Amino acid sequence: MEQDEFRAAMSLLLEMITDLRRRNHARGRSISRHLKRIRERREQRALETEMLLGRLQQVRLLIQRFFREGVRRRLWAQxxxxxxxxxxxxxxxxxxxxxxxxxxxxxxxxxxxxxxxxxxxxxxxxxxxxxxxxxxxxxxxxxxxxxxxxxxxxxxxxxxxxxxxxxxxxxxxxxxxxxxxxxxxxMYVKFPNTPREKELLANEFYSRWQFPNCFGSLDGTHIPIIEPSLNAMVYFNYKQYHSVVVLALVDASYKFTYVNVGKPGRVNDAAIFNSSQLKTELRGAGDYLIVADGAFPLMANLMKPYLITNGMPLLHGNYNRRLSRARVVVEDAFGRLKGRWRILMKRADMDLENVKLIISTCIVLHNMCECAREPYFDSWQDIVNNFHVQ
Structure with missing residues (x-):
């Protein structure tokens, strides 16, 4: 009796499982058909979109041809x-x-x-x-x-x-x-390649700024630009605006002897220097050197200030003051550059390649003015000192 009941229960269970499998299979076929219809509709829409874009391209070409060949210019000038x-x-x-x-x-x-x-x-x-x-x-x-x-x-x-x-x-x-x-x-931006050229610049540097064997001062500055359409965050600097960087070496008379123009504003000065030709040139500078701020790496031909600490030796403090006096010439040169050519102070609404072109041109013209000893007015510098990028 118990075996008959068990067989009946097992038979009922198998029928239920078979029925459940049948329903799931039918449901699976229904889902598959639904997904297939969705794929077909997507393919149809993609095909229609492609055909529409092709027609729009044809219309654009016809319009261009119409304006190029069918319409004559009404005026050569206003x-x-x-x-x-x-x-x-x-x-x-x-x-x-x-x-x-x-x-x-x-x-x-x-x-x-x-x-x-x-x-x-x-x-x-x-x-x-x-x-x-x-x-x-x-x-x-x-x-x-x-x-x-x-x-x-x-x-x-x-x-x-x-x-x-x-x-x-x-x-x-x-x-x-x-x-x-x-x-x-x-003609106007020349790096001193020979020992004689370095000696002349070092003598001028010592006579004006009393720092021996130095032929240049190194630093970077930011030129503001409009937010680029591509890789905008790469050009967003720590001053909270978009810019390109100008890394420059300046002699004792505010003239640029080396420039690296156009690196994104997010890149720091030391990283630009490490990947520049200037670092390679310094290895062959012999007994001559350049000065820079603490952001740059210490090298045999690149002097930077001691880290300011409590209880700093007097000798280190004197060295920092002399180096700062020699290094400030590059900051003054950047100020004179922007004071003369004020286009560098506004956000340049132009292509990045044109921005680099404008910056290089201003540097050449700056050197030309400095070589000719053109006057530089205090009112120009006041504008630079009071300027803030909006």
Whole structure:
């Protein structure tokens, strides 16, 4: 009797298990069919999207072809820029009557240095006159570029001041910067490669700053930029704004002898130095050296201050003061660079490659002004001292 009941119970259990398996199998087939339908719909939507993008591409090409071939330009320039009177802009009307001091304040160099700069770049930026219109003279093109670099004005303001098209201003500026970097950079930013050159710089450094065997002061500065569209956090520095770094070596007369331009603002000065050509060059400097702050690594040819501690020996304190007096020249050089060329103080709303181009150009022009002993006004430095990146 008990065995019959057990067999009946087991039979019932097997029927229940079989029924449950059948239901799960049917449910699994239903889920599989549902997932298959979802995949098919996704594939269909992807195909439709691809076809739509292809049609949009065709429309874009047709529009470009229409504007390139089917529509002629209505105007070569704005009507107010085509007047026959040559004395319409400030450059032709007022600048010739400026005093020498006002000319320096407006273009950051004297007329003599301006003329020398024009002669150097003339073969590379001179344009030919055509039957349609007269070309912009070289002197005016250089003046446009210098005015853009010395101020933080927008291109519209500069265009109105010189009575040229707004799009002409960046064209002239970048062309001028390319010529300066290709032609003048090797002339005005030169690292002292020979022992004789290092000796001359070291003698000047000692006579002005009383630090022996030193031929340069090293430091870095940040140039603010607009937040880049790619890798923005790499350019966000410890001062809480986006920037690129300029690592520079400066001689005793505020002239740059080595520059490394364009590293992201998040990279510290020591890391830039360790990967730079300057570190390699210092290994062959012989008995001569450079000075830097405590952020840089101590080397046989790179002197840095002692760590300030309680009970520091008097000899160490005296050494720190002498080194600080020699090292501050690079900070003064950065201040003079930004004071002269104020475009470096605003967030540059341009491509990063153009930012590097602008910075290198300003450094070359700075060295040119320092070589010519151009005046540097206290009012320029006051603006630098009171400036804060917004």
């Amino acid at each position: 009507p107010e820029l085509l007047r026959n009177d040559p004395f319409e802009s400030q450059w032709e009307l007022n600048v010739p009557h400026y005093s020498e001091e006002r000319f320096v304040k407006k273009f950051r160099m004297s007329r003599q240095t301006f003329g020398a700069l024009v002669d150097l770049v003339r073969p590379h930026i001179r344009k030919e006159d055509t039957k349609l219109r007269m070309s912009i003279p070289v002197e005016k093109r250089v003046a446009v570029a210098l005015y853009a670099l010395k101020s933080n004005c927008d291109f519209w303001t500069i265009a109105d001041w010189f009575r040229i098209g707004k799009s002409t201003v960046p064209y002239i500026l970048y062309e001028f910067c390319n010529v300066v970097n290709s032609v003048l950079l090797p």
